[in-house]
Amino acid sequence: MSVTINVNGKPMDVEPGLTVEGLLTLLNVKRDYTAVAVNREITPKATYAAVTLHEGDKVEIVRPMGGG
Amino acid sequence: MWDTNLVLGGKEFTSRLIVGTGKYASMDVMREAHEASGTEIITVAVRRVSLPSGESILDYIDTKRYTLLPNTAGCYSADEAIRTCYLAREAGLGEMVKLEVIGDQRTLFPDVMGLLEATRTLAREGFTVMPYTNDDPIMAKKLQDAGAACVMPLGAPIGSGLGIRNPYNIKIILESVTVPVIVDAGVGTASDAAIAMELGCDGVLMNTAIAGAKDAVAMAKAMKLAVEGGRLAYKAGRIGKKLYATASSPLEGLPDWTS
Numbered sequence: 001m002s003v004t005i006n007v008n009g010k011p012m013d014v015e016p017g018l019t020v021e022g023l024l025t026l027l028n029v030k031r032d033y034t035a036v037a038v039n040r041e042i043t044p045k046a047t048y049a050a051v052t053l054h055e056g057d058k059v060e061i062v063r064p065m066g067g068g
Numbered sequence: 069m070w071d072t073n074l075v076l077g078g079k080e081f082t083s084r085l086i087v088g089t090g091k092y093a094s095m096d097v098m099r100e101a102h103e104a105s106g107t108e109i110i111t112v113a114v115r116r117v118s119l120p121s122g123e124s125i126l127d128y129i130d131t132k133r134y135t136l137l138p139n140t141a142g143c144y145s146a147d148e149a150i151r152t153c154y155l156a157r158e159a160g161l162g163e164m165v166k167l168e169v170i171g172d173q174r175t176l177f178p179d180v181m182g183l184l185e186a187t188r189t190l191a192r193e194g195f196t197v198m199p200y201t202n203d204d205p206i207m208a209k210k211l212q213d214a215g216a217a218c219v220m221p222l223g224a225p226i227g228s229g230l231g232i233r234n235p236y237n238i239k240i241i242l243e244s245v246t247v248p249v250i251v252d253a254g255v256g257t258a259s260d261a262a263i264a265m266e267l268g269c270d271g272v273l274m275n276t277a278i279a280g281a282k283d284a285v286a287m288a289k290a291m292k293l294a295v296e297g298g299r300l301a302y303k304a305g306r307i308g309k310k311l312y313a314t315a316s317s318p319l320e321g322l323p324d325w326t327s
Contacts, residue, residue, distance in 0.1 A: 009116070068089075
């Protein structure tokens, strides 16, 4: 059994009970200057380990990129 | 010569040139250009990480040395722009934001209604709001009243390189607000930056003019000198313009060559 979430616009099958912390580790995302939103709500860094992802959740992971 | 610093959100900056991080030929060129520009503030966009996560632009920016200025480029509503600012703050990019609410894809002109709304909300939430706006003195005053830390009128459309299209409006903006005025967008070459500063602007923000130049590092240096030169000329106080000549040499004491 897995749940399907959406990460940065792409579907992704993950283990049930996966947290934001677990997802970032799985994707090998750098933590500095990174922000996460789940279903349009910002997830504070301090709560990464406490927020569990559920079927259909929309996760946005952002970082600074080149811009003017 | 004596000069004050540029003050934004309680922070003081010696350099009056703000530069971007977009469209450089390479990250190494970008880093060198930043160095040559003498800038202290660098704009960044906030975007989805590309997965799998690899090289980051921040590997090429010394964040202890430069202040990062996240923008809300690509936001077409106050709501999107506000959310982007919250994301930037949560990411640790600080509370100084270059606020853009874009009204139209072709011109990238600002949607000033959305801009004003977002400025009011973000200023109330403690952000140092630097709004990209039209060269409209009335809107500049409204943005100041809404809590903007400065106003950033465009010289010309973003990336157009057309220079300061309406210097008279920029002049009126300077007389209309007490917050710093920073020309954002439209600069094509060094003289454009110098003109902005000679008008009395407090700073200039640019990306494409440097990043898109054949030699970005040389152009960054040119912009540094232009901003400094323009500022000095402004402080020095230029002479008035006259239609006819005024001789620089004495009219008295000419030898008599008549026979």
